[in-house]
Amino acid sequence: MAKRAPDINSILDAIEDSPEVREYRELQWEGSFNDYLKMVFDDPRIVRNAHQRVYDMILSHGSSEFTQFKERLVRYKFFGDPFTGGHEAIFGIEKQLMQLVSHFKSAAFQFGTEKRVLLLHGPVGSAKSTIARLLKRGLESYSRKEEGRLYTFGWRVKDEVTGADIIWSPMNEEPLKLVPKEARQKLIDQINEKSDLPYKLRVEGELDPLSRKIMNDLLAKYEGNWREVVEKHVVVKRLLISEKDRVGIGTFQPKDEKNQDATELTGDVNYRKIAFYGVDSDPRAFNFDGEFNVANRGIVEFIEVLKLDVAFLYDLLGASQEHSIKPKKFPQTDIDEVILGHTNEPEYKRLQSNELMEAFRDRTVKIDIPYNTVLDNEIKIYEKDFTKARVNKHIAPHTIEIAAMWAILTRLEDPKRGGLTLLQKLKLYNGKSVPGMTEDNIRELRAEAKNEGLQGISPRYIQDKISNAIVNYPAADTVNPFMLMNELEQGLKHHSLITSEDVKKRYRELLGVVRQEYEEIAKNEVQRAISADEEAIARLCSNYIDHVKAYTQRERVRNKYTGEMQEPDERFMRSIEEKIDVSESRKDDFRREIMNYIGALALEGKTFDYKTNERLHRALELKLFEDQKDSIKLTSLVSNVVDKETQAKIDVVKQRLIDRYGYNDTSATDLLNFVASIFARGDIKE
Ligand SMILES: Nc1ncnc2c1ncn2[C@@H]1O[C@H](COP(=O)(O)OP(=O)(O)OP(=O)(O)O)[C@@H](O)[C@H]1O
Ligand SMILES: [Mg+2]
Incomplete structure (x- = not known):
């Protein structure tokens, strides 16, 4: 008999209500400009600029302080790579990473470094790319969290070429940029009043060329009624930063010097659309898909930045200084992004005497990323x-x-x-x-x-x-x-x-x-x-203590084997003490200290454990090793004639290496052979 079919509807309801799907809905959020404004007043963090967002993103992972050679340092958990389970974690170089974070901090507070290219400089393989990768991963993941969210907008205007119903801002602009400048400043002031962020929020600059054109066309159509334009035509959506989708992250790697093309940075004409619109200066016929364009709101990374053609290098410096770029046929276009470059030491040295480098140095914040030395x-x-x-x-x-x-x-x-x-x-x-x-x-x-x-x-x-x-x-x-x-x-x-x-x-x-x-x-x-034989050490220890006790109390001691009473064995005691450099003149003190300690323990009803005395423990280990070295006949490994008894002893040691010190059979055998050969060499020397 067939079992009763489950209620499909309730299954689907449960899926719909699961955290993942709810999150999916959150991430797909779309709403009106009014909705957006409400959201921004509830949570002003939404309108942070790129530097502020990156700075907060790093801090959001937490940090801890530690002291190194009397210096207080901060370790940011972000650089431990919370994204792929630590696989890209950065170790050491905490000081340089602190400099990096402090760069973002002063850029967030707009102390000037937001106008500089951030240059990671160091020898080859010093984790420069890894740091850049972490920043990109970090921003991607932050934009998916409530605390890191950001938004952009589109126009409900039919795209006459593709037939799409919405034309999205091609540079993923901040929706508040739709507000004309003066009114916008008042609005931002109000938001800042409400905000408890440590720095001031700012939304500066003009809309991207396409949005500006659409805005102007619509304003003309609605006789200048801005509110009507925005209410009827603007749709706001959540922006998810994603390198793969080329949203909020751009990467540029110069190929060869002759082959560099500005369109890769600032976009290119769309020939299909030109045929429709007729002129190449119509922003509707332009793809704003250069690395600078797509990186708007996030990070643009320049790999081997000093291999960039000189003309581009100036563009780059301009982009960071003015926060604007110049696509072909269009006026200066404002950007909001972190500009990050890296270069290795040899490349930097090669260009050091170059005149261009002076301009470059002046407009960059250079952070040395050295190799770790710990x-x-x-x-x-x-x-x-x-x-x-x-x-x-x-x-x-x-x-x-x-x-x-x-x-x-x-x-x-x-x-x-x-x-x-x-x-x-x-x-x-x-x-x-x-x-x-x-x-x-x-x-x-x-x-x-x-x-x-x-x-x-x-x-x-x-x-x-x-x-x-x-x-x-x-x-x-x-x-x-x-x-x-x-x-x-x-x-x-x-x-x-x-x-x-x-x-x-x-x-x-x-x-x-x-x-x-x-x-x-x-x-x-x-x-x-060899000396990890605790029973043997304990035996040796009690033997030593018996003799020391007899010595300090001027008594005789019973020989364990013969049962005869005899004088404490001075040679035996010294053979242990010498292992840890207790001198002849200090030996009485040493022995007395031990007996006092044992006596004090006895008063409390406790017995002595050699492990609590590190020096004595070490001395006993060394002595035991010395005694056993010969009986184990490790050196016989070298001659390849090992009798059964010796082999059994060696096998015990080997097993200890495997059980306690992380060896396998092969590596333990290798190690024993190697050490045997060292001892054999030593024997010959003696
Ligand atoms: N301090 C460090 N902590 C952790 N990993 C490191 C560190 N330094 C280097 N590495 C590792 O070394 C490798 C090389 O790093 P990476 O590619 O980021 O170097 P790079 O500075 O970009 O080198 P290049 O100058 O050649 O481009 C990576 O696997 C990286 O994880
Ligand atoms: Mg690299």
């Missing part, structure tokens, strides 16, 4: 791309770290302070402490290194080499640090941007520094894995 941030840059979900291979621990380390070393300037190595400087910048260095010293270091971050290896190079290391060893299930270091080094040979042999040599040397540091890291890791 190791932990650099690691995050690569981790966001090479995640477990995206890479079908295991990436051994520290692989990305050492590549990031090298990248940062290439960007740093040698410290002028004697005795400080470049690697130590890297660690300082990364928030690690180096004996004798204070936060003030670090600030000095940063201040003296003017070029830091404007030079060196780009993240893009590292990203490429990580990819290579993944694909170039098809038989391997794992990428290890050596494969990557190999790629990094090989790639230098034909790096198109590094032509100087000296620089290449320096980068190779720095790779040597990284290799050495990796040895340290590897040794440490194995050491920790």
